[in-house]
Amino acid sequence: MPIQANMSADGQVLTIKVSGRFDFGAHQDFREAYERGGLSPERYVVDLHDTDYIDSSALGMLLLLRDHAGGDMADIQITHCNADVRKVLSISNFEQLFTIE
Template identity: 60%
Template sequence: MTVTAHPSDDRSVITIRVSGRFDFSSHQEFRKLYEAAPADVKQYVIDMTDATYLDSSALGMLLLLRDHAGGDNANIRISNCNPDVKKILTISNFGQLFTLE
């Protein structure tokens, strides 16, 4: 499991790319990336192109990111999910908390 972060040119958008299994083993790495982002970040994009799996701890990590990013005012997109990952997010009603693409 690998997690990387890439800021946009103007540093207003941080893209966090998840590769492999998104589970508890990536908790510290994922948290460090979003906590290190500049305070004026306007949007987070979680790119799941290479994510093969996520579990309940990953759902919890996404909720922690949402709290960090402003709770109800957070602007977080989860994009490029494979059908299995999207199904987990949909069943968990994450479409009401995040923008799923």
């Protein structure tokens, strides 16, 4: 499955792992990962370790997650990006909106 979501035992952190291509084809699964069951974690982690491609629709999905998580008050980390994915995030100035590690 290209999108996997895991809530921490204490319910504070939702980690969403994206594998393969992060594009429009992942839209529904990505949205369901953070909207399911009325989850309300304090922090979100988007793990892109196994992501080999990201496009503009994925950037839009990350912005929708940010809105869902509280906009400017959202605590979202994007982790484990490869060089190509990091370049897309950098060109898009996503460092201004997310913590990228």
